[in-house]
Amino acid sequence: xxxxxxxxxxxxxxxxxxxxxxxxxxxxxxxxxxxxxxxxxxxxxxxxxxxxxxxxxxxxxxxxxxxxxxxxxxxxxxxxxxxxxxxxxxxxxxxxxxxxxxxxxxxxxxxxxxxxxxxxxxxxxxxxxxxxxxxxxxxxxxxxxxxxxxxxxxxxxxxxxxxxxxxxxxxxxxxxxxxxxxxxxxxxxxxxxxxxxxxxxxxxxxxxxxxxxxxxxxxxxxxxxxxxxxxxxxxxxxxxxxxxxxxxxxxxxxxxxxxxxxxxxxxxxxxxxxxxxxxxxxxxxxxxxxxxxxxxxxxxxxxxxxxxxxxxxxxxxxxxxxxxxxxxxxxxxxxxxxxxxxxxxxxxxxxxxxxxxxxxxxxxxxxxxxxxxxxxxxxxxxxxxxxxxxxxxxxxxxxxxxxxxxxxxxxxxxxxxxxxxxxxxxxxxxxxxxxxxxxxxxxxxxxxxxxxxxxxxxxxxxxxxxxxxxxxxxxxxxxxxxxxxxxxxxxxxxxxxxxxxxxxxxxxxxxxxxxxxxxxxxxxxxxxxxxxxxxxxxxxxxxxxxxxxxxxxxxxxxxxxxxxxxxxxxx
Numbered sequence: 001x002x003x004x005x006x007x008x009x010x011x012x013x014x015x016x017x018x019x020x021x022x023x024x025x026x027x028x029x030x031x032x033x034x035x036x037x038x039x040x041x042x043x044x045x046x047x048x049x050x051x052x053x054x055x056x057x058x059x060x061x062x063x064x065x066x067x068x069x070x071x072x073x074x075x076x077x078x079x080x081x082x083x084x085x086x087x088x089x090x091x092x093x094x095x096x097x098x099x100x101x102x103x104x105x106x107x108x109x110x111x112x113x114x115x116x117x118x119x120x121x122x123x124x125x126x127x128x129x130x131x132x133x134x135x136x137x138x139x140x141x142x143x144x145x146x147x148x149x150x151x152x153x154x155x156x157x158x159x160x161x162x163x164x165x166x167x168x169x170x171x172x173x174x175x176x177x178x179x180x181x182x183x184x185x186x187x188x189x190x191x192x193x194x195x196x197x198x199x200x201x202x203x204x205x206x207x208x209x210x211x212x213x214x215x216x217x218x219x220x221x222x223x224x225x226x227x228x229x230x231x232x233x234x235x236x237x238x239x240x241x242x243x244x245x246x247x248x249x250x251x252x253x254x255x256x257x258x259x260x261x262x263x264x265x266x267x268x269x270x271x272x273x274x275x276x277x278x279x280x281x282x283x284x285x286x287x288x289x290x291x292x293x294x295x296x297x298x299x300x301x302x303x304x305x306x307x308x309x310x311x312x313x314x315x316x317x318x319x320x321x322x323x324x325x326x327x328x329x330x331x332x333x334x335x336x337x338x339x340x341x342x343x344x345x346x347x348x349x350x351x352x353x354x355x356x357x358x359x360x361x362x363x364x365x366x367x368x369x370x371x372x373x374x375x376x377x378x379x380x381x382x383x384x385x386x387x388x389x390x391x392x393x394x395x396x397x398x399x400x401x402x403x404x405x406x407x408x409x410x411x412x413x414x415x416x417x418x419x420x421x422x423x424x425x426x427x428x429x430x431x432x433x434x435x436x437x438x439x440x441x442x443x444x445x446x447x448x449x450x451x452x453x454x455x456x457x458x459x460x461x462x463x464x465x466x467x468x469x470x471x472x473x474x475x476x477x478x479x480x481x482x483x484x485x486x487x488x489x490x491x492x493x494x495x496x497x498x499x500x501x502x503x504x505x506x507x508x509x510x511x512x513x514x515x516x517x518x519x520x521x522x523x524x525x526x527x528x529x530x531x532x533x534x535x536x537x538x539x540x541x542x543x544x545x546x547x548x549x550x551x552x553x554x555x556x557x558x559x560x561x562x563x564x565x566x567x568x569x570x571x
Contacts, residue, residue: 019117020535024124025103026428029421031128032094035086037502042083044495047452049076051488053470076469077146078166082134084149085170088275089177090131092413096278097181098124100420101188101212103428107526107533108209110197110542110565115190123183130176137169145170148467150264151233153244153257158237171234178227185219188212197525197565199544204564206524206548207295210302211281214309218270218277222313226267229260258323265316273312275409276376277305279416280347283369285548286419287351289522290366291358292560294549297350304343304350311340321389322396330389337387344380348373359552363520364438368419371446372412379408382457397467400460403453411449418442418501425508426515430532433508437500444497451490455483523561524548 015023045064048057049071061069071079102120106113114120137144142164147156151174156167192205192213205213232243242255288295295301317325317333325333351373360366382404385391395401418441426432459480464471471477471484518527525542526533542565550562 017121019113019121021102021106021114021117021120022428022533024120025099025101027124028094028098028102028127029100029428031124031131032091032099033502033505035090035131036092036095037498039083039086039091040495040498042079042086044491045071046076046079046083047488047491049079049469050471051485053472071469073469074143074146077148077467078144080467081145081148081170082138085145085174086134087410088149088271089174090127090134092275092409092417093177093181094127095417096275096413096420097212097215098127098184100282100424101184101215101278104424104526105188105191105209105212106195107427107529107537108206108524108548109192109195109200110525110538110544111191111195112537114187115195116187119183120187123180123187126176126183127180130173130180133169133176134173137166137173140165140169142166150268151230151260152264153233153236153260154249156233156237157245157249168234168237171230171237175227175230175234178223178230181219182223182227185216185223188216189220192216197542197544200525200564201544203299204544204547206281207284207298207301208278208281210305211277211279211284214305215274215277218274218309218312222267222270222274225263226271229263229267233260261320261323262316265319266313268319269316270312272405272409273308275413277308278420279372279412280305282416282420282423283351283372284347284354285524286365286369286423287354287358288549288551289520290361290363290369291354292361292551293354293358294547294551295350296353296356297346298547298549300346301350304346307343308340311336311343315340318387318389318392321392327389334387334389338384341380341384341387348377348380362439364433364435364442365419365423365520367439367442368415368422371415371442372419375407375411375415375446375449379404379406379412383408394463395460397465398460399456399464399466402466403456403460406453406456411453414449415442415445418445421505423520424526425505426519427526427531427533429509429512430515430530431508431512432515432519433512434504437504441497441501441504444500445494448490448494448497452487452494455487455490458483459487521559521561523550523563525564528563528565 018024045057054070056069057065057071061071065071065075102114142162144166145151145156145162147162147167151171156162156171192209196205232241235241236243236245240251242250242252244257244260245251245255246257284295284301315333315337317329318337321330321333382400385395386401386404422433422438462477462480464477464480472481515531517529517531520527523546525544528542529538544564545567546562546564548564550564551560
């Protein structure tokens with residue numbers, strides 16, 4: 001056996017508990033897809049309630065909500081709490097970081113595995129345990145958590161409105177997910193810094209790998225902060241402490257509910273970049289591959305990502321402009337938040353520079369990538385309004401904010417996940433998905449998600465509040481009923497379209513056409529090995545001779561790209 005190689009697992013148990021990063025990446029992928037489906041169903045129920053408040057839910061209402069099939073206000077709060085929590089921690093994070101990061105990063109840097117394979121497997125099973133705990137919370141007396149995905153005290157305390165055990169299980173599940181993320185982040189940092197192949201200098205790293213490095217740095221810095229806050233809330237619930245309880249709710253003096261908000265958003269805003277940075281890195285590489293050009297401004301893109309990491313931890317206050325913050329302190333957070341837009345704009349301009357005069361190939365990963373460019377532009381531009389204190393006070397906790405972060409995160413991450421899956425599916429499974437179905441799936445998804453989120457912007461400008469089961473009890477919102485119905489039917493259509501992708505994905509696993517080693521003509525190292533890769537990744541340790549985006553000049557055999565591990569004479 002090749003030194004450092006994994007033996008091919010001999011039995012089912014060995015395959016399930018494998019330490020091979022490729023197997024673990026696939027485990028993360030299927031887990032994330034399951035929770036994406038689960039949380040997506042909750043989104044459909046949420047939009048039904050907002051379109052047709054307190055009317056019987058078709059088909060599943062009787063099963064979920066009892067006789068009459070009508071969703072109560074308590075059910076609604078549980079649904080939006082669990083929808084956001086599962087999407088962020090158990091769907092997006094496993095798919096983009098756990099699955100794509102685990103599978104791709106060691107291959108892209110020429111390593112045989114992650115730095116700590118057993119730790120890698122442990123991090124997955126901790127996440128899996130957290131998912132079981134979250135699922136179990138639906139079946140305890142009192143139902144699942146209902147304090148919102150932000151978990152603000154005193155709502156999340158046992159003296160607030162969440163008296164059942166569901167909120168306690170929610171806290172435990174999120175702490176387990178955070179522990180998994182932290183262990184994985186340490187592994188990514190150690191792997192990228194220490195296991196690069198000979199010649200793979202930092203300046204030759206693909207931008208996707210750079211994005212996973214910066215994502216992991218943020219996770220190492222900020223996940224312990226939110227974990228500490230959640231553990232303190234857990235102690236307030238089960239041990240009689242009062243870290244975040246004050247006044248009549250507190251068994252002891254000295255608690256401060258507002259402290260929790262500072263701790264949560266200290267993590268919460270870096271979390272935005274934790275989720276979106278992998279999409280930016282993947283997008284930067286895909287635009288280069290399918291424009292057949294070197295990534296424009298490679299060094300500037302790396303510096304921009306580093307600047308975002310540095311500034312993202314000191315802008316949390318713009319989430320708290322309505323908390324009684326001093327206007328002078330608010331002004332500082334306004335300036336810092338606007339400063340983050342500078343490196344973000346540089347990244348965006350680099351994407352446009354890569355596309356400019358490129359020989360664009362409209363393969364499925366590329367059409368998803370082009371969609372990301374558009375939806376992130378909308379999300380980024382509307383974020384400027386949220387950064388302005390005077391305007392934010394008006395739109396805070398309205399559907400304007402919901403639309404903004406769904407464009408920035410949900411739409412960008414949604415399309416980014418599909419771009420990554422369609423791009424690396426041939427490498428992961430040795431088969432290809434149906435290109436025509438993928439393009440149809442993109443076009444319908446892109447149209448419908450814009451219908452849903454643009455309708456949310458319209459409702460938000462009108463002042464429609466979020467987290468209210470029936471906003472139309474307020475007379476001033478009656479003109480918004482039609483927009484809410486439009487968003488509801490758009491969400492239903494968006495959900496149904498995903499069945500097309502699911503069918504193609506699972507059908508292609510067994511019956512898709514066999515994929516060659518490098519179907520896209522890509523230059524990075526993962527495409528230099530067979531599809532799927534052997535257990536030990538590389539027959540020999542590659543020696544890197546060039547950058548990750550050597551496109552547009554002919555190589556041997558008339559190719560228009562030069563693989564990273566191939567030396568080409570320029571004479």
